[in-house]
Amino acid sequence: AVVSVSEALSGRLSEGTEVSVRGWVRTRRDSKAGLSFVNISDGSCFHPIQVVAPADLGNYETEVKRLTSGCAVVATGTLTPSQGQGQAFELQATEIEVVGWVDDPETYPIQPKAHSLEFLREVAHLRPRTNLFGAVTRIRHCLSQAVHRFFHENGYYWISTPIITTSDAEGAGQMFRVSTLDMANLPRTDKGEVDFSRDFFGKETFLTVSGQLNVEAYCLSLSKVYTFGPTFRAENSNTTRHLAEFWMVEPEIAFADLAEDANVAEAFLKYLFKAVLEERGDDMAFIAERVQKDAITRLQAFIDAPFERIDYTEAVSLLQKSGHKFDFPVEWGLDLQTEHERWLTEQHVGRPVVVMNYPEHIKAFYMRLNDDGRTVAAMDVLAPGIGEIIGGSQREERLDILDKRMAQFGLDPAHYGWYRDFRRYGTVPHAGFGLGFERLVVYVCGLANIRDAIAYPRAPGNAEF
Ligand code: 4AD
Ligand code: MG
Numbered sequence: 001a002v003v004s005v006s007e008a009l010s011g012r013l014s015e016g017t018e019v020s021v022r023g024w025v026r027t028r029r030d031s032k033a034g035l036s037f038v039n040i041s042d043g044s045c046f047h048p049i050q051v052v053a054p055a056d057l058g059n060y061e062t063e064v065k066r067l068t069s070g071c072a073v074v075a076t077g078t079l080t081p082s083q084g085q086g087q088a089f090e091l092q093a094t095e096i097e098v099v100g101w102v103d104d105p106e107t108y109p110i111q112p113k114a115h116s117l118e119f120l121r122e123v124a125h126l127r128p129r130t131n132l133f134g135a136v137t138r139i140r141h142c143l144s145q146a147v148h149r150f151f152h153e154n155g156y157y158w159i160s161t162p163i164i165t166t167s168d169a170e171g172a173g174q175m176f177r178v179s180t181l182d183m184a185n186l187p188r189t190d191k192g193e194v195d196f197s198r199d200f201f202g203k204e205t206f207l208t209v210s211g212q213l214n215v216e217a218y219c220l221s222l223s224k225v226y227t228f229g230p231t232f233r234a235e236n237s238n239t240t241r242h243l244a245e246f247w248m249v250e251p252e253i254a255f256a257d258l259a260e261d262a263n264v265a266e267a268f269l270k271y272l273f274k275a276v277l278e279e280r281g282d283d284m285a286f287i288a289e290r291v292q293k294d295a296i297t298r299l300q301a302f303i304d305a306p307f308e309r310i311d312y313t314e315a316v317s318l319l320q321k322s323g324h325k326f327d328f329p330v331e332w333g334l335d336l337q338t339e340h341e342r343w344l345t346e347q348h349v350g351r352p353v354v355v356m357n358y359p360e361h362i363k364a365f366y367m368r369l370n371d372d373g374r375t376v377a378a379m380d381v382l383a384p385g386i387g388e389i390i391g392g393s394q395r396e397e398r399l400d401i402l403d404k405r406m407a408q409f410g411l412d413p414a415h416y417g418w419y420r421d422f423r424r425y426g427t428v429p430h431a432g433f434g435l436g437f438e439r440l441v442v443y444v445c446g447l448a449n450i451r452d453a454i455a456y457p458r459a460p461g462n463a464e465f
Contacts (some may be wrong), residue, residue: 037051046285143275163229176206211250270303439453
């Protein structure tokens with residue numbers, strides 16, 4: 001029977017079972033004893049299977065001894081106890097069929113050696129063949145499955161919110177325009193402005209920066225909902241933490257306040273980390289060996305410790321009293337920078353921190369104004385070593401205050417008419433948050449650059465592949 005490498009190595013099949021495995025050669029080593037060891041990976045698990053190819057195979061001299069890294073093969077034989085450590089079985093081959101050769105082995109970019117991450121970004125279409133990107137890909141998959149499981153088990157419904165939109169959910173003006181207009185011949189109004197009424201949707205449209213406003217509508221009927229999809233931001237920040245296209249998980253909970261929101265965020269992150277430790281032991285062991293020594297203990301510590309909760313105001317005074325020299329100023333009313341966020345988690349408590357109640361003028365228009373009139377019920381969850389990983393808030397459910405906030409941010413209420421409706425028809429307190437999915441992957445895998453947490457990173461000047 002054809003089995004995956006994962007199945008062949010699982011120990012579930014008994015010794016002597018005849019199987020075929022299909023995959024790609026990682027390495028080949030010829031022994032003096034006149035046989036070859038060919039490691040074959042199919043990506044189903046971290047480890048390749050060792051295939052022992054005896055010299056009496058019909059194609060041994062003509063093909064097996066010409067196999068190089070990247071060749072596709074089907075190997076058939078029996079599972080025998082492995083001499084090597086760590087794996088129960090190897091495959092004693094009776095046949096090795098070559099399905100696809102590597103044209104030019106010397107110039108094949110993915111040689112069996114360590115490559116720099118910068119180099120691998122230039123061959124993003126081939127990097128899934130490396131150990132690291134195989135591991136990151138399986139961990140990312142495990143995390144996405146766990147996202148859906150967590151919400152399903154807790155009574156949330158998954159809502160698919162649109163990617164093309166007319167509204168700027170964050171009001172930050174970082175949207176990519178979607179248009180079918182002929183750039184060389186743009187239709188103009190009498191005033192000389194671009195006439196978007198002649199565009200595909202009859203309106204100016206953009207790629208969404210967040211599904212939140214749309215998911216709020218469903219929260220105010222189905223009570224507990226979430227959206228999980230791609231979001232887009234034309235932020236011109238060429239950093240190791242920003243992507244122009246990233247995935248976001250956004251739950252929204254009716255009748256919830258900020259404290260409950262923070263509790264859900266904490267339970268959610270812990271659930272995800274547990275899933276990775278339980279399901280991806282092989283990949284995490286590799287991460288701990290090659291990428292970040294304490295990768296596993298760090299996640300375990302994150303699961304075991306309660307998150308710290310502090311007010312923004314308190315955070316500012318802690319930073320001011322720290323005696324640490326920061327590049328950016330720390331002052332009540334200014335937003336926290338990554339260096340501040342990292343200090344709060346690493347130096348101060350060494351564990352995740354939820355910072356709450358930020359000054360109203362540095363946060364989005366939809367956040368609920370606190371009774372002090374100066375702060376909003378916003379929270380950021382900061383992870384050690386990375387900074388903001390989640391941003392969330394209780395939403396402004398009072399129409400009069402929402403209108404004032406929109407005016408203050410210069411937003412046109414006509415654009416948000418449907419959003420205002422929620423505050424007119426059965427309004428209730430509600431809250432939610434957004435988890436940057438790639439920041440989560442960066443954290444779990446100990447990566448230094450967010451461009452390695454997604455298959456095809458999109459960043460300023462970078463949309464290849
Ligand atoms: O803090 P943000 O902007 O919050 C929102 O979009 C809200 N609508 C979420 C909500 O309440 N439903 O973004 C949420 C998270 C950030 O904490 C960060 O992890 C991630 O999204 N994020 C990015 N990740 C990668 N690249 C970027 N350019 C990102 N911008 C935000
Ligand atoms: Mg934020």
